[in-house]
Amino acid sequence: MSKPFQLTLVHPSVGRRVGDSYYVRTWQMEPLPPAMIAALTPDDVEVRFYDDRLERIPFDEPTDLVAISVETYTARRAYQIASDFRRRGVPVVMGGFHATLCPDEVREHCETLVVGEAEELFPEVIDDYRHGRGLGEYRSDSRPHLTTTPDRSIFRGKRYLPIRLVEFARGCRFQCDFCAIQSFFDATQTHRDIDRVVAEVQEVRRWGQMVFFIDDNLVSDLAAAKELCRALAPLKLRWVSQASITVAFDEEALELLKKSGCQGLLIGFESLDEDNLAEMNKRFNTMRGGARAALENMRRAGLRVYGTFIFGYDHDGPESFRTAVEFCQEEGLFIAAFNHITPFPGTPLYDRLAEQGRLVFDAWWLDERYRYNQVPFRPRSMTPEELERGCLEARRSFYSWRNIWHRSRQKVHRQSAFMWGNFLAINALHHFDIERRSGLPLGDESWQGPFLKASA
DSSP states (O other): OOOOOEEEEEEOOSEEOTTOOOOOGGGOOOOHHHHHHHHHSOTTSEEEEEETTTSOOOTTSOOSEEEEEOOTTTHHHHHHHHHHHHTTTOOEEEESHHHHHSHHHHGGGOSEEEESOSTTTHHHHHHHHHTTOOOSEEEOOSOOOOOOOOOGGGGTTOOOOSEEEEOOEEEOSOOOTTOHHHHHHTTOEEEOOHHHHHHHHHHHOOTTOEEEEOOSOTTSSHHHHHHHHHHHGGGOOOEEEEEOGGGGGOHHHHHHHHHHTEEEEEEEEEOSOHHHHHHTTOGGGGGGGHHHHHHHHHHHTTOEEEEEEEEOSTTOOTHHHHHHHHHHHHHTOSEEEEEEOOOOTTSHHHHHHHHTTOBSSSSTTTOTTOBTTOOOBOOSSSOHHHHHHHHHHHHHHHTSHHHHHHHHTSGGGGSSHHHHHHHHHHHHHHHHHHHHHTTOBSEETTOOOOOOOTTO
16 A cells, blocks of 8 residues: 655744744734645645744655745745755745745745645645646636635644634735735735635634634625624624725724624724825825724724834835824724835835835845844935834834833723733733844744755
């Protein structure tokens, strides 16, 4: 009897300092991409999964094929991992956002490149490799039907954050110029059958845990989002997700969100400056009174907000950070992110900065000098160092113990002991992770190169 075909799935970390065993805790959620790949793999294939954020990868363990989903921030570490396997004679297949946005780069580090969404491609990849005829590239230019449920059995025994991740829809119909999501999905969105989503939620929910719908914009198709909320309402679920500001001005949507068990939404406010919003093609954020009116509507509906802000557009100055932090404190946001804009490859923002000669690195995600939270471009109204320092100081201010306590007194956060406890726990995690993120290298700093290129 022949041995089964063996597939090893690896989820790469962003990076790690020399001698540092700690990894940013707020980043340790269950990764759905490898679970989706496991679900697309035939039952008679032996699947192993290793999460580089949590455990050491056993490179000498026998396997027939390694599959890695690559994001821009994890690309350098993914190439290190691929090199270690390929030096042992193990072929590597790579897919994911970065593989689609930078195919020429990624194909140098693997035997097989998957471009596009994997649902209709990966079963073919496995079948070809089992018969010794794996191709150099598999490409899908269409949107697949989302009928696959992730195989979460690969997560057993791993210490992830106690929140359950579920996908309803992929993509977003907006075209924000900094967003790699709209580049990957060409400003389209598809969603799963609601009955399948409800069944998955009932299977994965755990007492005392929330469900996180990981959709890039849950309400991009507002009619579909409303149908999902109606289907979730009988489940007595607690859940969170991500949405555009537009949902705050639809009373029916707010009512359905609350009835369905939604506890809060991540909303990308991005900037309080209208000229910046126009430059990033996000002028819709100013609709009907803008951010303050939206937050008032959200609070009235009993929904909490995780607000995200980005700095470094041409109308930002040194005062922009203080203005944003004061706004977030006054509005009592549940949590907030204060980041510089990151020019991801394949986005209009990246192309514009490259054309203007404002990129500090040719490919910041591969440069050994680059560190997490470092600014990889030249802003107009401040130095890269001032922009980096301003973001860091904004985080320190917002997540100071004094300001955490002040925001905890917001009525919407204290509506239940469960959510107040979550508020304190999540804000404490962010308080401690501020310094640990800054300066993190991309890739394992102790790894000895060079990369094993495909031409080698």
